[in-house]
Amino acid sequence: MNILFTKNFSVTAAQLQALRGTRYTVWASHTDPGHGMLAAADHTFLEPRGLLGDDYAAWLLNACVQHGISLVIPGKERERLASWAGRFEAAGVTLIVPATEATQRHLERKDEFLRDWETDILPIPRWTTFDSLQTFDEAVAALREPGVRLCVKPARGIYASGFRVLLDTPDLKSFLAGELYQMSQAAARELFAQGTAQGDLPTMLLMHTLEGAERSVDCVAWQGELLRAVVRRKSGQGNEGGQQIEDRPDLLEAARQISARYGLSGIFNFQTKDGPDHEGRNRRPNMLEINARASGGLRYSLAAGVNFPLLLLDAATGVLDRAAMPPVQTGLRVAEDKVARVVQGAEATA
Incomplete structure (x- = not known):
């Protein structure tokens, strides 16, 4: 059975390697001919650069039919592809997506997710949002507690991009120790002032920093x-x-x-x-x-x-x-x- 993993992060290569010796023939596609995903697959083909949304979905469906792919685990455009599952199925291709397009986008929007989260499953730290320097200052005033550090991160993002723990004052020891995820509140205010003035500050989260494992x-x-x-x-x-x-x-x-x-x-x-x-x-x-x-x-x-x-x-x-x-x-x-x-x-x- 031909299984296709589409363009994704380099760690996807570990999944392809885990399927060696199984009943599945592993295919991978990517826009970068030197990407690690392609090196880990039995068969490969290149994806065109720049295709997004429905254009990408239509191209992918045609490519699956052309290469005899039975099942697809998409990386790129997996949210939009959820709405194409029926068209893939009609062509004899099973598309594995995590959930509906709406559910995937809900989980990606961390502010929406936290508002909807059922705290009986697990509690969440105190948090709020801001999208300007003024609302940042208001958020800090609302969440500040003695002995509790605050942190910021974008409401939409992957890995630790944009995450920082806020310090009351710059800390030389942290800087020299290579603490990449800390910054002073004054430096944060300067960045958010710039983003406010330029109109490109995204919705951000301000949260209590938890100090445990x-x-x-x-x-x-x-x-x-x-x-x-x-x-x-x-x-x-x-x-x-x-x-x-x-x-x-x-x-x-x-x-x-x-x-x-x-x-x-x-x-x-x-x-x-x-x-x-x-x-x-x-x-x-x-x-x-x-x-x-x-x-x-x-x-x-x-x-x-x-x-x-x-x-x-x-x-x-x-x-x-x-x-x-x-x-x-x-x-x-x-x-x-x-x-x-x-x-x-x-x-x-x-």
Whole structure:
């Protein structure tokens, strides 16, 4: 069976590698001929640059028919592609998207997601939004509490882009130590003043910074049913000490409820951070965000004995034996090693 992974982040290569030796023939497409996804696939073809929305969906459908693709796991334009599932199905191609277009966009808009979130599943830190220097100052005044640091991040974004913990004053030690995710409130005000004046400041979140452990939960679900979830606790700077695979029934239950609540199909991830519990200790997980896509750290969770893409494909094709799914290996400390590969055989010229 020919399975296609379309243009996505470089970490997708780990999913393709996990499918080697299975009954699936893995195809990958990308606009960059040197991308790691293509190096990890059995068969490849290039995507045209610049296609978006319905134009991209129409091109992809034609490409799938041309190459005999039976099932597609899209990266690029997966939100819009959700509305094309029927047209792909009519052409004999199964399209796996995490949820409806509306649900995917809802999860991407972190302000909308937090407003709608059911805190009985997991609590959330205090937060608000701002979109100008004036509303930033108002937000800071509303959320400021003794002993609590504030942080900012865009309401729409991926990974840690735009995330910063705000300091009352510039801190030389933090700067020299390479603390990339901290900035002074004065520097933040200067940036937001510029954005206000130029009219390009996006909707931003201002939140209480939780000081406990940070976790990432990688999940695979099918039609709202959680198949497996791996809870990994992050370490300090750059995860130099690796990440710990934990046994957390409470977060597995949260994963089950998230899968059902949003009707998710595919590999997804949610992030938590510990805040004060009833005893004032930082050990109560709070929800930060849900990403309806595979995380950048999925390789850590793959090392816990869960073949995420294989479970997903077997569920989608109706051959998954739920009783035979391997258990999650917990209690592990997992590290990631970077490797080099040759992209071109000949030396590049200027």
